[in-house]
Amino acid sequence: MNRSTTDVSDSEAAKEMVKNALLRKPGGEDVIDEYKSQNSLSQRTRRQLVNILTSHMTENHGRMPSRKQKEKYALGIVALFPSLKDPFSPKGYLNQDFLLLFGAETASKMLEKWDTAFRPKVIKEAKQLTQSTELSRLMKAAEKLTDNDDTNWDSDMATLLLLLHLLPPTAGRKRVKISPSDAVDKLVHFHKSCCSIDEHLRRGGGKQPYILAAGRTQNRIDTFYIVVDKRLIPCQATSSLGAFDELFKSHYVFNLSFDESLVQLYTFVQTTIYNIDVTTTDESPRIRELRAKLIN
Incomplete structure (x- = not known):
């Protein structure tokens, strides 16, 4: 057969x-x-x-x-x-x-727990970081102080990017350490709705999925997509948090590894928010330290 x-x-x-x-x-x-x-x-x-x-x-x-x-x-x-x-x-x-x-129960944890259990604590913890111009802008967006700033993300996406700064990429035997700012491109891209999406896909990178947010400005997104190996999958979600929820889940549905630059971020989300494979996953000291600060 x-x-x-x-x-x-x-x-x-x-x-x-x-x-x-x-x-x-x-x-x-x-x-x-x-x-x-x-x-x-x-x-x-x-x-x-x-x-x-x-x-x-x-x-x-x-x-x-x-x-x-x-x-x-x-x-x-x-x-x-x-x-x-x-x-x-x-x-x-x-x-x-x-x-x-x-x-x-596991599938709903991100959307149910983010606003009350994580978002305000991530913002509070990020205030302890050395402030740069980029971090200051993200902080204002996360705290909803820049509603008229069309060049910044909405509150949820800004807070997720603050979390990325709290869990920056690490160097390894096969990877070179990059900054959190550079790692953002591995997580989310803004696409102006008047431009061709096909052109963006032709320029796309590797097989690891990322969010493509299409709209007039970064805080006025019309549609979210997940891009996987230059394929475009429309998100059911209409919010940046919902799009990130689908992005994370896509790794398991498509059986994909986490992007090297985002391993710290995704592992934290996996174990601390979704509570998946908590006892069997290899975590860095930084992940364990941040979890203790946010949960205790």
């Missing part, structure tokens, strides 16, 4: 598994009926779908199903509901895939 035949067989088996799981659970048949009539699913029904399948997966594979088992459910979803498939995702719908990999 060749690989393509095997892939089809795996897809059909996953499809039947998901279909049977839905038909056996309350509300599952409603999910199937909505898709048949609308060729799509509402946000409420998508969440219902994930909740049903997460419950089914836990019942059959325990509280800690393997990544392979989770990916089989994700494959079954896009086989049964093909219009949900992200054309650039090997497994399906980005947030949906992440939900199946880690569960709803």
